[in-house]
Amino acid sequence: MSIERLVRKELHGPGRRSATRRSGPPDPEMISLAAGDPNFLLPKYIADTINQAILDGYTHYMFGGDPQLKVEAAKYYSKYGYKTMPSQVSLTNGGSSSIFQAYAAILDPGDEVVAFDPAYSGGTMVPAYFGAKIVYAPLVKDDTGMYDFDEEELKKKINSKTKALYVENPGNPSGKVYGEKECKIIADLAVDHDFIVVSDETYTEFVWTGEDHFPIITLPGMENRTIVTMALTKMFSWAGMRTGWTISGPELAPYVGRAPGGGLSWPIQKGAIKALQDGYQFVLNMRKEYEERIEYTAKRLNEMPGIKCPKPQGAFYMFPCIEDTSMTSMEFCQKLVEEQKVRAIPGASYGAGNGEGNVRFSLIRPLSNTTMPSWFEHKKGYMLEDAMDRIEKFVLSHA
Ligand SMILES: Cc1ncc(COP(=O)(O)O)c(C=O)c1O
Known part of the structure; x- marks a missing residue:
């Protein structure tokens, strides 16, 4: 056998x-x-909050996730200039699950997902499970050894089968930050060719350009064409506690919320609320x-x-x-x-x-x-x- x-x-x-x-x-x-x-x-105060939540009996199902964590995640993302409602947040158990949920919500067999090359493998391995294909658009390396965005390379990879573009902003491993200029180019392509941007914003707290993180969801036509994926993994040194979420526009969010994103431990959610409020x-x-x-x-x-x-x-x-x-x-x-x-x-x-x-x-x-x-x-x-x-x-x- x-x-x-x-x-x-x-x-x-x-x-x-x-x-x-x-x-x-x-x-x-x-x-x-x-x-x-x-x-x-x-x-310690975050660990204490989690311990206390266990002692207080937050050890049962919490279908749909703790509503207060959605409030805090929405408040957190609003700081980037996109007024987010808690109903646009769908809780997941970490960034990988956020990516999985985003793809699960949009991909059908035969679809293509464009990703930059090099890209974070967690974002490029999943489409195959939905019968979709990853198509790589190379970043170009400059004289300093830095990988940069190339509009022409990207355009070449987009066709009528393109359902999504996966972009980590900031990029892992490239270290590339996509500012307003690059986001506008990507957004125009997404609107013109009718695809979704899976915007992996795991590292938004770690931008070193001196400018604020630019959220692509704020650009014209992008609100219901973007699924933002986030996690506390890096933001709060939280890797083993598996806490993340997706954010999408009001029309898209109900569909994304129906797709699987894993269930979160309730005490950890209590800790996450504390971290976002006071951390x-x-x-x-x-x-x-x-x-x-x-x-x-x-x-x-x-x-x-x-x-x-x-x-x-x-x-x-x-x-x-x-x-x-x-x-x-x-x-x-x-x-x-x-x-x-x-x-x-x-x-x-x-x-x-x-x-x-x-x-x-x-x-x-x-x-x-x-x-x-x-x-x-x-x-x-x-x-x-x-x-x-x-x-x-x-x-x-x-x-
Ligand atoms: C760009 C990017 N997205 C998502 C993740 C996944 O994070 P998590 O450990 O929360 O699944 C990582 C982890 O390295 C990452 O680098």
Whole structure:
């Protein structure tokens, strides 16, 4: 009997494991800059709120989600200049579920979804489950190693089958921020060609351009043509607590709300309400630390031979160009793990491979001057400076 005959073809093959990950127990000497799982320990008052909610009996079904969390999420998003009603919010258990819900609401077999390349894989793997196809529009790499938007490349990929465009703003791994100018180009295409924009706004708190995040949903014709996906995962260092939502226009929202987005734990929802009401200083503190980490790692990486490292416009990933080391991104990451025990993600593993030549380092390790506690011990030899020392040693040994 062939098990593969019985399971979906998207699940065949070796599976989607990081190329540099090994089975077995975690290696205590490893410094992982692979996952986008922030290190910050949540403020105690949020944990206390969750504990108290359990003791108070918020341990039952809460069909449709806690109405107060919808109020807080709507209030939160309104700060970007789009007056959002709680009825436009649909709660999900994390950003991946928000993306799933968005696609579940709109895709039919035969549809096409355009995504930029490189793109966050969680946004590009799902359409196949609905019989839809992903079509990649390459971002173009400039002289600094930074990936940028290219209107002509995008236009080439749009046709009568295009049902949606998936765009992460800010981008992961590209670090690209799509401001008003790019959003207008995308919005005009969406209106002219009648498709939806799945606008993944997971990193809106981490925009480094000095300008505010620009919400594409505010552009003419876009209100009922945009599904915004969000999560507390990065915004509140909340990855394991699985809390997210979608926001869409008043006509679209009832349909999106009917599509599956997972159920949230009620005590966690109580914690999320508290975080959105009282937790903003925590976000500001994290932001300050990320900015310091970006400054520091950009300087260190740019000093290494063969590495060009642009600063990201948004999010907290460094995506340096390693082409001049003469290694592929996969070789670079595999050898880096073997020789120096630092884990990173090859650029080629995002999208259709247009990220080749770059490597993603997630800035989830603190600098040694950190003032914020992490959920792991801050040990000498394992801080961000140490990770950069190890990478430098690796690059020099291959120069
Ligand atoms: C762009 C983007 N969207 C969505 C997610 C998913 O987040 P979650 O862990 O909440 O599912 C991530 C996580 O890395 C991401 O980078």
